Amino acid sequence: MSQQTVARRYAQAIFEIGKESGGAGMLSREIARFADVYSSSAELRSVLDNPLIAEPEREAVIIDIAMKLGLSAISQNTLKLLTRKRRLPALTEIAAQLALLVDEEEKVVRAVVKSPKALSDGYIAKLKATLES
8 A cells, every 4th residue: 555545544533533633733733743753753754654662652752752843642642652653754755645635625726836036025915915815
């Protein structure tokens, strides 16, 4: 099974949990914050992905980081489950898929503007207003 398929399945499950608790957007942002920390630290990845490190020790690391990031209990439990199931390597993709689900639910459309030269502040404001409408 591909990592993208795994990510979609986990993202859908996490999204459903978030909807039930009334905080899918918050859950998505929290998972994304932890994913950023996880992906930016080779040392953290080596600890959390190491099968020789006991599960309680890995969970303690997750809880410690989650507390420092101010993550909710739902996010902490989700991250502990992903650790136990050895799905943390897919965390960045899970976070991206989860954000797409939340955007779809909230009817948010994201746009990327590319320009060969810098845009003026006035033009950016006008473009932003047009896109928001």
